[in-house]
Amino acid sequence: MKIVIVSLLLIIGLNSFAQSKDFSGEYTRTLGEEGKHVIEYKLVLNQDGTFVFHSYSKIKGGIPPEVNTYGKGKWSSKDNLITFLSNKNEDFDEKYTLNFNNSKARFITKNPRDKSDKIVRTKLQFLESEISWMQRIDIFKI
Template sequence: MKLILAILLFIFNLTLCAQSNNFAGDYTRSLSEEGKHTIEYKLTLNQDGPFVFHSYTKMQGGIPPEVNKYGKGKWSAKNNMITFSTNKQDDFDEKYTLDFNKSTARFVTKNPKDKTDQIVKTRLTFLESGIPWMQKNDIFKI
């Protein structure tokens, strides 16, 4: 009985590790109108839990015309939901000012059982965020 329980726990831990491998990586989104406006987002989810986010905005006639915003912290996954958190003491400084606390995103990918030719880009869809412009925003995996 102990052997069966140990094997089941081992298999369960393997599936948890395998799932986290799918989430880690680089995500990006670029929105632009040629010669006028550019908005770029880049999110890196590291395998061991930290994340780094960069937002670049260039607006014609904007004050200032170019804006860079950064955020960092930790992420964790449960099912297909990713929760972001930032520690006010460790993750904030003059450069890193975005607060990702209360931010959650859904990991969206094509279901392995789906045998159709439909193309589904792997992405994170932000459902909630303390950053208003991140809500309902999709960032695609590279």
């Protein structure tokens, strides 16, 4: 009887682990043309629940011509929705100035039951953010 219960618990545990999504990794997006105007976004979601974000823009004729902005904090997920939090005491300094509080992104990937040839790149689509230029931005997993 003990073997049956242990086997059942092991099967349930493995099944729930197999269905979990791996949100962690590097996400990136480049907009514009090289040599003209370029905007690059890079987001790293670490497995320990922390994140680092870097935005780089080089605007021809802009003042200043190149801008780097950074943000960091913690992230959590529920279903396919990722919520970002930044602690004012720990996550902000001269370098890390972006406030990701109240930012939410949807994790989008191809449904495993979809057997068609349709290509769906895994991405995060920002739905809400107090950072105005982050709303509706898609960044793709690499």
